[in-house]
Amino acid sequence: MKGFKNKIILSVMVAFAFFSCEKDLPTYYEFQGYEFASVDPTGGNWKPILINSGADISLPTPSAPGSPAYLQEIEDLKEQVARMTEVETKAVTYWTQNPIIRWNEIALELVAKYNLIPGPNPDGSYTLPNPANPNGPPAFPFAHPPYAVRALAYLSVAQFDGLISAWHHKFAFNRDAPFVQDPSIKATYVGNIIPSYPSDGAVVASVSRQILTQMFPLEAEYLAEREAEHLRCLLLSGANVQSDIDAGRTIGQAISGIALARAASDGMRNAQAPKPVSDSIAQAALDRFGWEWINRELPQRPVGLTPLYGKVRMWSVDNVEQTRPIPPPAIGSPEYLADVAILKDFAANVTQERRRIANFWQDGLGTYTPPGHWNEFAKEFIVKYRLNPLRSARTFAYLNMAMMDGGISCWDAKYYYHYPRPIQVIDGFTTIAGTPNFPAYTSGHSVFSAAGAEVLAYIFPSEAQLVRGWAEEAAISRVYGGIHWTFDATVGTAQGIDVAGYTIEVARNDGAD
Amino acid sequence: MRKIYYLLLLAAGATSYLSAQTPSDAILMKGNQACVLLEYSFASFDHYWEGEVKRNNQTIETVHRRSAMPMVAIGLWDNLNIYAGVPYVKTWSTEPNGGNFAGASGLQDLTLAAKYRWLNKTLNKGELVGLATLGFSTPISNYLPDYQPYSIGIGAPELSYRAILEYQHSSKWFVRGAGAYLWRGYAEAEREYYYNDGSYYTPWMDVPSAFTLEAVAGKWFLADALRVQLSYIASRSLSGDDIRSYNAPQPTNRVNFGRVGLMAQYYFPQVKGLGVVAYHNRIVDGRNAPEMITTGLGLTYFFNYRK
CATH class of the missing domain: 1.10.606.20 (Vanadium-containing Chloroperoxidase; domain 2)
Known part of the structure; x- marks a missing residue:
């Protein structure tokens, strides 16, 4: 009788142990990098929102693929790739060749983080978030829907104009990606071959960091880290050499300035x-x-x-x-x-x-x-x-x-x-x-x-x-x-x-x- | 944009069982006995801890919670009892309040538990009893755990593993210590995105597991017809985030609290098997917890269900 009882108790405990399943809770959209449905070689001629045309922002002519300067960049890239860590490999996979997705997620995360309505003070009054004193309390901004949609609009418009400019120069200079120039470089991102100068990823990283830093000033350091990680992944993916990235950042800098000037005078203040x-x-x-x-x-x-x-x-x-x-x-x-x-x-x-x-x-x-x-x-x-x-x-x-x-x-x-x-x-x-x-x-x-x-x-x-x-x-x-x-x-x-x-x-x- | 800033009822909900013939006390029925219990409790709070900062909030004013619970306990053998119970819970805010939110009501969680006595030792001046309890609870209605602070429960399955040790002296004083590990599963919200120190793209919220430690001291009076006890229980979540500034709690929060309680139970000598129980407890410190004050009353009835 006693053995029977113990068996029951033991089996109940075992059943409970197996019940304790854990779920995987996604914190970002998991998708495989994919081949683009189109390349849009004439995308540089599309009409931008903030500037007149993609040609408005000029870039220096890149070094030619066979030049010593370019070959040195390729060697530098290969050296970096050879020393890639496991964390960096994961980061390259995370960013994908469509990093607009990731920067949009980062923007939404900051909206959610700052979408907190200021509570009353002990005397029943309310203090408004103040961009001149972002730490508060209350912290700046209160990312309510009007604030959020405006932040998202400036982010997306600046990305769009920056990429029209990038597309213009890509197909004007037509410099192939490192993994095309040197078959020993393994491309992480499969699919379409798009000219790599300037780097579209660097445009997106630079623009996104600058717009979001203005909209969420307390996140400056976090956003700079994300930008640095993203820029490094562009190199490690074999998609860009350093001069591609630098040129992308030049466009990013120019477009961000124009977008933020509009934001400063749009009446939101x-x-x-x-x-x-x-x-x-x-x-x-x-x-x-x-x-x-x-x-x-x-x-x-x-x-x-x-x-x-x-x-x-x-x-x-x-x-x-x-x-x-x-x-x-x-x-x-x-x-x-x-x-x-x-x-x-x-x-x-x-x-x-x-x-x-x-x-x-x-x-x-x-x-x-x-x-x-x-x-x-x-x-x-x-x-x-x-x-x-x-x-x-x-x-x-x-x-x-x-x-x-x-x-x-x-x-x-x-x-x-x-x-x-x-x-x-x-x-x-x-x-x-x-x-x-x-x-x-x-x-x-x-x-x-x-x-x-x-x-x-x-x-x-x-x-x-x-x-x-x-x-x-x-x-x-x-x-x-x-x-x-x-x-x-x-x-x-x-x-x-x-x-x-x-x-x-x-x-x-x-x-x- | 809502302006809800709510409170967890989680703390109260998870540990509201009173201490009479329950999975958490040291009483064990004989192998032919059964007991039915009807418990009614009322609770309220008007302050809570947002993280570690205690505050009130006129949006919710005073939040009230009533609960009625039938429970059955059956002695399978002298050393093993099983339990089942389901509370009906109702919540609402005092009016006027700044939020004008509807309260909630419904059947909460079904709890099943088994208590086993692994030690029953007579010492020269008393008795030492050791017990172990396994419990399982799960929501049995579609209440929304994400509707804080009015949600009637945590919305997640819970497994509890509890060890209890009680020493009763021949003078009728007793002391008891208990420790429990509460594994909690996931609560399902009705939205597909939430923030928990970062973005989560899922309706599933990880409800933090917890452990509790309880110390009880009491005495039997009137030829063992009356039991009176004082208790302190500390509960700590093992993970979780803080309620954000002036924001609603959510099931992912780290909930800690300490609670003191007083309980008395009386068995009517004239009516075989009938007893009453009354208790009062207060949360005295916390983190992401309501400063809940609870008072409960119960009727218990024992009978032999077999020879």
């Missing part, structure tokens, strides 16, 4: 208006419409999020008012009351599916925000359709330009109409999503998502139906969450589609199609 300005904006809405949005946090925040973001310079729209939607239903009107009933019904019946949708698209504090979510989708399509770095940068550039313009148009509507959130006007209403610190109409998620979906539908036509479906789900998710009216979502979706049209028009005429 004034977006977080002071309280008197914010109050006058609310008063104007009250006078015009008879309602105003009020922050319901405790302690109350004195100013909503970036009331003047609607005045930030747009990429493809001349005047934001061209894209302003019709007014929302008046408070108390039949249409409004019908929406109150819908919201109450959703709150009383949180189905598994509605909860899943509300949470999947929430992309709230501490995450990469809705624009980040659409960058992640773009990344997966870029790999699926094997885009080269130039076309990858083009995808991200138009995606983020359209979403930033969408955000600006949305914020214009939010503070022009100043429409209350459901918790403000429905007594005792509770939500399963957090109510943000800005007016309801229109929904930022809806505008960002529709704008993002339109650009992805343009670039990846076979995914059009899929991505437009996602955008509609993202829009309604905010209604399921209890923080938006249905008209915030539907009008916001139409607004996003409209605004994205301006950027898609630019894209159609850039020479890439």
Whole structure:
């Protein structure tokens, strides 16, 4: 009897030991380097966003492949490759020949890291993040969706312009990659043969580090480390000699300066208006419409999020008012009351599916925000359709330009109409999503998502139906969450589609199609 | 952008079993006995530790948690008991609050456990008893562990390995020490990206495993009809991140706490098998933990289920 008991106990313990499985949790997108679907030898003639043409930035003529200087560079490269460590081999595999993907992930990671709303001080006041004192507290920046999409737009636009310039010089000078010049050099990155001077990877590394350092100043050291690692991998992969990399950095330096000059004067610095300005904006809405949005946090925040973001310079729209939607239903009107009933019904019946949708698209504090979510989708399509770095940068550039313009148009509507959130006007209403610190109409998620979906539908036509479906789900998710009216979502979706049209028009005429 | 800044109920949820005929005490039923227990507890907190900094937060004001749990315990043999229990939990915030979040409610985790006595030694002035407990718990409803601080549980399977040693003196005083290792699996969020000192592209969150150490001192009164005890338990996560500034907790957080408790259990001499239990405990220090105060009441009923 005793032996029997011990056997049972032993077998239970063994069963428990086997139960303890561990999961692999991915921290970046794992994909194999791939052969590009196209090389785009005329990509250097495409129309850039910030400069007039790819030829605007000039480079010194590279040394000829047979010259002593070049042969010395090849010898140096071979020596470095011979001394490659295991860590370096892994890093080369990680960066791949489309490092736009990795720099986009680094950007999203910093957005998530800094997407923390400042809390109240002990006396109930709030301190705003200050770029002049980035350590804070609170740390600078608060990477909320308007901030995040702007950072992503400057990053992607600068990458795109830099690569157009790189492509121009690559096919003008036509110097082959080291692994082509010297068959004893083993290429890590298989596939297409693209001229290597200047290095497209070095353009991306240099531009990305500089733009992101400006946007996330506390990360300067981290970003410099990532850039150094990336630049070294370009050499170790056999794709570039040092002069290729140096030339890429020259382009990166020039484009970053131009992009950051635009950023410094685009109006973002004034977006977080002071309280008197914010109050006058609310008063104007009250006078015009008879309602105003009020922050319901405790302690109350004195100013909503970036009331003047609607005045930030747009990429493809001349005047934001061209894209302003019709007014929302008046408070108390039949249409409004019908929406109150819908919201109450959703709150009383949180189905598994509605909860899943509300949470999947929430992309709230501490995450990469809705624009980040659409960058992640773009990344997966870029790999699926094997885009080269130039076309990858083009995808991200138009995606983020359209979403930033969408955000600006949305914020214009939010503070022009100043429409209350459901918790403000429905007594005792509770939500399963957090109510943000800005007016309801229109929904930022809806505008960002529709704008993002339109650009992805343009670039990846076979995914059009899929991505437009996602955008509609993202829009309604905010209604399921209890923080938006249905008209915030539907009008916001139409607004996003409209605004994205301006950027898609630019894209159609850039020479890439 | 949400403005949720929440709290973990994890600490309370994982260790809320009261100490009467449970996997964590030193009482063992005979091989023909069974016991049913009905426990009701209410808990709340208005301060919590964000990392190691204690704070309050008007977004959530005071968070309340009620729990009702039926449990059965069966003596298979004199040295081996098994247990099963499922709590129903409800959470909400005091109104008004700055967040206006809906609370949560539902069935939490099914716990199964087995307790085995490996030592039962009579000493000249008392008795020394050694026990080992294996426990397993897993969510049995689709509650969302990522909905903090209102989530009703940690949303991950847990395996617990506990060793208990109790010495009872002939004067009816007793002391007990227990140590446990709690392996915790993964909680599934309803989002495919989260930040945990870096990006994670998955809905799965690694819930930190933990160990606990418990010290108990008490005495039996009224011809063994009344038991009163004081306890202290320390729990430490073995990994995990801190709650970020003014941000919601998430299942990946490192949760540490120390908790003191007082418990009394009474068996009615007139009604064979019937007992009541009451307890009160407070978390007194913590990291990423709520300063939870819990009070519980329970009814226990013993009977012989076989000859």
